[in-house]
Amino acid sequence: MRAWVLHPDIKNDPGRRSPEFALDEAVSLAHALPDLYIAGSDVVRLPKAHPGLLFGSGKIEELGQIFKDEDIGLVLVDGPVTPVQQRNLEREWRVKLLDRTGLILEIFSDRARTREGVLQVEMAALSYQRTRLVRAWTHLERQRGGLGFVGGPGETQIEADRRAIDDAINRIKRQLSKVVKTRALHRAARAKVPFPVVALVGYTNAGKSTLFNRLTGSDVMVKDMLFATLDPTMRSLTLPSADEIILSDTVGFISDLPTQLVAAFRATLEEVLDADLILHVRDISHPESQEQAADVDDILAELGVDETAPRLEIWNKIDRLDADRRDALQTQADRSDEIFAVSALTGDGLDQLLSAVSGALQDPKYDDQILVPFDRGRARAWLYEKNLVEDELQTDDGWQLDVRWSKRHRQAYQAIV
Structure with a gap:
């Protein structure tokens, strides 16, 4: 089907961005749908949205002629379109019309x-x-x-x-x-194993899946396309410190993500809520990287992720930058303990990142004394298996153990007994 993409650039829109970049993103969204040929695209500048038709009558007539000449069957409007506007525009142009929310829903459904x-x-x-x-x-x-x-x-x-x-x-x-109950059971099972969960989050097409594959040796689909990853993937990863973690790759975020999708995917994104560490991956080569990062922060807040939750920021795709820009960003990242300039494609900067992940997940250890009843032999064996026992004394009620462990180990032990 031949399609045309329109971005309404409304002057009084409080969330207004660069119309050229917004149109590029809208076209990329359209390309994410199969069986569509994008015949053309336009930014339509408006002082305000018209209630009944969104656009002015002159612009509607002009676009209608283009759509007729180009044999357009579908018009994609990068923004909200009311049911009345949709009905009227479809009647005027004799095409199908899809707004931004409908398009994103269609992509998600296809993926x-x-x-x-x-x-x-x-x-x-x-x-x-x-x-x-x-x-x-x-x-x-x-x-x-x-x-x-x-x-x-x-x-x-x-x-x-x-x-x-x-x-x-x-x-x-x-x-x-x-x-959701099944997922909760899986999380409970993981809680018995003291492996911290590290979640990758970021704007769609920021390179999360490329980074995930580079670190874990997996083959999650990587494509220069918005929403290439939809369903979450988890893999174990051994850090240079020999500590093992669970790395989670999640769906990418996007500006104006439909509220229906945020609500629907809350269960999937609970992995982020439960994560011990969040890695916010940014495409630092993108002209609107800062705005994209703000969108991600807003969605994380909407999901209920605590602002104080431990997180590191990853400036990805430095391989796309010229030497001067790359050096400037590297200097800026080096001044912070929470920012890392990397290339998931070439592997540059990943050693420093993994060392920082190890450091961020280090739990302070403390001494404790516990009593393990004789009928809890498996719990005692687990403590020895994890090399947590410093000393043992057998009493009438069970084994009295002196242990040196972290808060994470203690929580895992309590899930066993």
């Missing part, structure tokens, strides 16, 4: 692979459609990835009222609750 991911996207899509008075509820007959907004097999429109959507959302919530 979701795990059952949890599929359910979360469906719930987010239903919530979105509910606010739009059930414009097109197509997922029940979908034959391919995607929600059917764009077209293709399974495009049949189903008349459904709010109650039908609410019933579907409640059904998905029940299914998700089972998946």
